[in-house]
Amino acid sequence: MSVFRRVRPVLVLAALVPAVMSAQAPQFSDAVRAFIRVQAPVVVLTDVRVIDGTGAPARPNQTLVIRDGVIAAIADAGRMTPPDGATTIDLAGRSVMPGMVMVHEHLYYPTGPGVYGQLGESFIRLYLAGGVTTMRTGGNVNGFMDMKLKRLIEAGQKAGPAIDATAPYLNGPNTFDQMRELEGPADARRQVAYWADEGATSFKAYMQIRRDELAAAIEEVHKRGMKITGHLCSVTYAEAADLGIDNLEHGFLASTDFVPDKQPDVCPGQQGGQRTIAALDENGAPFKALVKKLVDKKVALTSTLTVFETFTPGRPMPPGLDVLLPQLKEQFEQNYKRTAQSTQSIYTTLLPKAFALERAFAKAGGVLIAGTDPTGGGGVIPGYSNQRQIELLVEAGFPPLEAIRISTLNGATYLGREARVGSIAAGKQADLVVIDGDPSKTIADVRKVETVFKRGVGFDPAKLIASVSGKVGLW
């Protein structure tokens, strides 16, 4: 009869075997404690709308019990008596969705010509404030920062999402000041082994890598039970899929598969590829053949619409610019003005094409995951960008519940963390975003984040944002 009966054994079990049933947060430093709004052994959220991240319809009037960092029970209101001594929070009018799991994040930002500033300290707070509780950094020009921050967050010394930390880029000859150049397949293997030993949990190949280096890197990464993605150019998507890559970044906008005179191992320029993509027919045989290959080989595709939006004339000003250092804010506003005045921009065609191609890929059974890529010419601000990415997926034609699934459960499944995070279900870690509104109907409500629970601890987004506001660019 009452759901409470089914709930009881779970609660008792949790008390008996905390090591198995608990996702309890670590001891937090004072600095982290300053951002916490809710922390108690048992927290009960009442009268809340649950958007569980699986794509299932939202369920109104739910009671959700969090015990020792884990979702102990979810039931219709009135069908469960909250446990004694619990901290109860009335969430009438609010929704909870899973903490976002996004996979093309960075701890760096374009601060000046040829320079990416290492902004890990502010970015991890902004990501958490925006509702991101797990993220993969999609490439690294920091050296050790991604790995170190991952550990410090896990240890409770800093506030931020759980991080899948990517090693420095694996790339061929390039002009980036902060990027190494591989010297062949043996070197690729050596790089992977070194960074894996240093604690990297993910790898990324970049635009000038050669096929033999990519093949060697993939083999070494897989030998260690990890995954590798690529923002490619010199290697086509089809070639990379055949070599066994796990993931490709930027939807189809980095594909050079359709460049007619493409030379093997040579990048024909990002624009060379993009001209062919802008002209690509999403219903045509060549595109369908590529999609089939990616689906057959189970290659996931990362949508990063946020960064492309900043290149496109006529788009709204991106959210979150006020957190930037004034000089960086002004720098982006100048870029924005220049973009707005550009009448020849390929992105006018390319952004809607990206929408159509990603939709076609997902419809054909492809695994679409989401990220935001805070690089380009600036303006992609962590946390704010993750909310914007979900809005853009809806603009691309995905129903809100589907856009939320792509940004939560799909990411968790790709990262192999779906048993613990990515959706709201009893037994999973209590990583939840409390939203003042209903994003299952009005997607813009994803911007109204009130509290972000990570392992059952509720963080205050306003405090996290205030702690960095006006300083993002310095640290």
Ligand SMILES: [Zn+2]
């Ligand atoms: Zn990137």
